[in-house]
Amino acid sequence: MIKKIISSKVFKNFSYLTLGTAISQILSLITVLKITRVLHPDDYGLYTFIIAQGALLVTIADLGIQTIVVRAISRDPDKTNDLVINGIYIRGLALVVVSGIYVLYNFMLGELTQVELFYVFAFALITCLGKLYEIVFIGYQRMLPTSVINLVYGVLWFVVVFIMPESFMTVPTLMIFFLAVNLLKNATYYFSLKHYKMLTGKVDNFFTSSYNLLQESWPYFALTLVMLPYRKFANNFLDINSSIDEVGFYNLSEKFTGPISMVLDIGLIAIFPNLSAMWVSEKSKFFKVINVGFKYYMLLGILMAFLFTMFAHEILSFLFSPSYLPAVIVCQIQIWFLLLSSIDSMIGTILGATNNEKKIFQLGLINSIVSTPIIFYGSYYGALGLSVAYLITFGLYQFYIWYVFRKAVNVVIEKKLLMWALAISLFVVSYFVVSGFGLALKILISIPIVVFVVFMTVGKKHILKMIK
Numbered sequence: 035m036i037k038k039i040i041s042s043k044v045f046k047n048f049s050y051l052t053l054g055t056a057i058s059q060i061l062s063l064i065t066v067l068k069i070t071r072v073l074h075p076d077d078y079g080l081y082t083f084i085i086a087q088g089a090l091l092v093t094i095a096d097l098g099i100q101t102i103v104v105r106a107i108s109r110d111p112d113k114t115n116d117l118v119i120n121g122i123y124i125r126g127l128a129l130v131v132v133s134g135i136y137v138l139y140n141f142m143l144g145e146l147t148q149v150e151l152f153y154v155f156a157f158a159l160i161t162c163l164g165k166l167y168e169i170v171f172i173g174y175q176r177m178l179p180t181s182v183i184n185l186v187y188g189v190l191w192f193v194v195v196f197i198m199p200e201s202f203m204t205v206p207t208l209m210i211f212f213l214a215v216n217l218l219k220n221a222t223y224y225f226s227l228k229h230y231k232m233l234t235g236k237v238d239n240f241f242t243s244s245y246n247l248l249q250e251s252w253p254y255f256a257l258t259l260v261m262l263p264y265r266k267f268a269n270n271f272l273d274i275n276s277s278i279d280e281v282g283f284y285n286l287s288e289k290f291t292g293p294i295s296m297v298l299d300i301g302l303i304a305i306f307p308n309l310s311a312m313w314v315s316e317k318s319k320f321f322k323v324i325n326v327g328f329k330y331y332m333l334l335g336i337l338m339a340f341l342f343t344m345f346a347h348e349i350l351s352f353l354f355s356p357s358y359l360p361a362v363i364v365c366q367i368q369i370w371f372l373l374l375s376s377i378d379s380m381i382g383t384i385l386g387a388t389n390n391e392k393k394i395f396q397l398g399l400i401n402s403i404v405s406t407p408i409i410f411y412g413s414y415y416g417a418l419g420l421s422v423a424y425l426i427t428f429g430l431y432q433f434y435i436w437y438v439f440r441k442a443v444n445v446v447i448e449k450k451l452l453m454w455a456l457a458i459s460l461f462v463v464s465y466f467v468v469s470g471f472g473l474a475l476k477i478l479i480s481i482p483i484v485v486f487v488v489f490m491t492v493g494k495k496h497i498l499k500m501i502k
Contacts, residue, residue: 056293056296057185057188058184058185058188058189059292059293059296060293061188061189061191061192062188062191062192062289062292063289063290063292063293064192065191065192065195065196066286066289067353067354068195068196069081069195069203069208070286070354070355070358071355072200072203073203073205074357075279075282075283075357075358076277076278076279076282077204077205078282078285078286079277079278079279079280079281079282079283079285080150080205080278080281081205081208081209082269082281082282082285082286082289083269083273083278083281083285084146084150084153084154084157084205084209085157085212086269086285087136087146087154087269087270088153088154088155088156088157088158088161089157089158089161089266090262090266090267090269090270091129091132091133091136091154091155091158091162092129092158092161092162092165093258093262093266094128094132094258094259094262095125095128095129095132095158095162096125096128096162096165096255096258097124097125097128097248097251097255098251098252098253098254098255098256098257098258099121099124099125099247099248099251099254099255100165100166100169100254101251101254101386102247102250102251102254103117103118103121103166103169103170103173103247104169104172104173104310105173105310105386105387106173107170107173107174108173108174108175108308108310108311109310109311109314111173111174111232111234111235112234112235113235114170114173114232114233114234114235115233115234115235115236115237116235116236116237116238116243117243117247118166118167118170118227118233119237120237120238120240120243120244120247121166121247122163122166123240123244124244124247124248125162125163125166126159126162126163129158129159129162132158133155133158136151136154137151143270143274144273145273149206153206153209153213156213157209157212157213157216160213160216160217160220161216163220164216164219164220164223167220167223167224167227168180168223170227170232170233171227171232174232175308176230179226179230180223183219183222183223183226184219186222187215187216187218187219187222190215190218191211191212191215194211194215195208195211198211250391253391253392253394253395254386254391254394254395256395257391257394257395257398257399260395260398260399260401260402261398261401261402262402263402263405263406263409263410264401264402264405264406264409264424264427267409268284268409268413268420268424269281269284269285271409271410271413271420272284272413272416272417272420274413275410275413275414276413276414276415276416276417277416280416280417281417282358283358283360283361283364283416283417284361284364284417284420284421286354286358286361286364287361287364287365287368287417287421288368290346290350290361290365291342291365291368291369291372294335294338294339294342294369294372295372295376298331298334298335298338298372298376298379299376299379302376302379302380302383305327305383309323309324309383309384309387310386310387312387313387313388313389320387321445324384324443324445324447325445325446325447325448326448328380328447328448329447329448329449329450329453330491331376331377331380332377332453332457333453333456333487333490333491334491335373335376335377336373336453336456336457336460336487337484337487338369339369339370339372339373339457339460339461340460340461340463340464340480340483341480341484342365342366342369343366343369343370343461343464343465344464344468344476344479344480345473345476346362346365346366346369347362347366347469348473350362350365360417360418361417363418364417364418364421366464366465367418367421367422367424367425367465368421368424370425370461370465371421371424371425371428373457374425374428374429374431374432375428377432378397378428378431378432378435381397381435381436381439382394382397384439384443384445385439385442385443388442388443390442390443393438393442396438397434397435397438400431400434401427401431401435404427404430404431405424405427405428405431408423408426408427409423409424409427411423412424432454436450449490452490456487456490460483463479463483
């Protein structure tokens with residue numbers, strides 16, 4: 035079983051993305067350490083807020099086409115050129131409209147200056163186009179080139195920050211260099227696509243191609259819109275109801291939980307094109323993979339969330355100055371919300387691979403209606419209140435999403451109830467029971483739990499074989 039898993043395309047793609055992104059994440063964390071040692075929490079909050087707002091615009095301007103592009107390329111590579119060229123036009127036009135709306139929002143509720151707005155729009159434009167190049171590699175299920183490119187530019191950004199004199203390090207300077215690095219990365223992606231001859235096929239009429247693309251993507255775009263309040267407005271809620279410092283604490287917690295988020299997200303990215311193709315050609319294998327694979331995905335997420343919560347205080351206290359320590363308890367809550375969110379994303383990935391976009395929209399709409407008021411209220415209590423609100427709402431949401439998932443796909447997940455019992459138990463142990471324990475005692479408690487999870491993952495027979 036292990037040999038088959040290791041030799042599979044999904045595992046190789048996952049490995050390439052994980053290795054490259056893991057190194058990039060480590061470098062990114064070290065870079066954040068340098069930045070937070072120079073910038074005060076309010077300046078760091080502004081810096082991360084600008085980037086978050088640019089990402090928000092990109093999410094809306096995508097119009098839901100990213101998933102459709104990956105799926106279409108994985109099934110028919112000859113559509114690549116048409117999807118990329120017309121995808122750029124669609125995204126560019128959408129970004130112009132979204133940017134105009136954001137200017138109005140900033141005038142009424144925001145506090146960004148004209149220069150800061152320029153940084154937001156420039157980052158959004160660069161990312162909006164570059165991400166489209168990147169997902170072509172994902173559609174082709176060739177993750178090695180994109181891993182190398184991301185790693186190279188992660189190293190470049192690391193070097194830029196560390197050679198920059200501290201007296202020179204301000205929010206405007208960081209943004210200018212950050213934009214320049216991302217612009218170079220876009221160019222590298224484009225020339226890599228030309229080099230690998232991936233931009234194949236003819237470019238169809240813009241209106242015909244756009245109509246066909248948007249006809250498939252509208253459920254995803256509608257889902258994006260209904261999910262915005264509880265997925266992308268966290269920074270905005272904190273900016274309106276709390277303070278820019280709390281924005282910094284919240285984004286620092288997201289940055290610090292980034293490596294775990296990265297591993298879980300890459301798993302979904304690597305498996306999506308494979309599942310999409312499998313659903314069309316090998317449905318019996320599709321159900322077998324989902325039945326077993328979901329268990330491993332949940333176990334991996336539960337174990338990482340548990341270990342992170344156990345040792346977050348020791349790690350953050352060592353790495354960051356005391357002014358950033360309020361982010362510790364935010365991180366410990368955020369990691370369990372991240373686990374719930376990743377499980378929801380896994381379900382969404384499976385529904386997307388099986389062409390159940392309308393079910394995804396239905397799930398997102400219900401979640402938005404229920405979650406948004408609670409999350410908005412939680413933002414009055416800063417980053418911690420917001421994180422607790424996320425955890426509560428997504429915990430309650432699991433009952434509904436699993437009910438819809440089971441009816442839509444009709445697949446049985448191995449040991450589902452045991453997975454949830456394990457997750458709840460480890461959350462209680464790591465967050466409440468051992469919070470005041472010393473490092474040595476935490477390590478002693480963690481060892482048997484890790485062994486137990488490994489036993490559940492590998493199984494008794496395979497462990498005995500490895501021992502022999």
